[in-house]
Amino acid sequence: MTGSLSLCDHPGDLVRLTCEKCRRSGRYRNENLIVQFGPDIPLPDLRLEIAKYEREGKMHDMCGVPYEGLTGVAEW
Numbered sequence: 001m002t003g004s005l006s007l008c009d010h011p012g013d014l015v016r017l018t019c020e021k022c023r024r025s026g027r028y029r030n031e032n033l034i035v036q037f038g039p040d041i042p043l044p045d046l047r048l049e050i051a052k053y054e055r056e057g058k059m060h061d062m063c064g065v066p067y068e069g070l071t072g073v074a075e076w
Contacts, residue, residue, distance in 0.1 A: 007046055008039035
């Protein structure tokens with residue numbers, strides 16, 4: 001996705017995700033995610049890689065996984 005923040009742009013040491021629909025949440029160390037997915041992965045794509053959820057691909061009922069603490073980053 002063009003125009004999106006990349007993982008290397010994410011502030012702080014932890015990446016936090018929470019989904020109210022699925023009641024899932026997680027915290028991930030930024031440095032570990034960079035090793036696994038690379039620094040240039042767009043944050044929306046990273047969210048898909050991490051979330052691997054039952055609603056994946058269901059455009060009418062997708063998860064609402066936002067990045068906690070980031071303002072101005074679009075949710076699904």
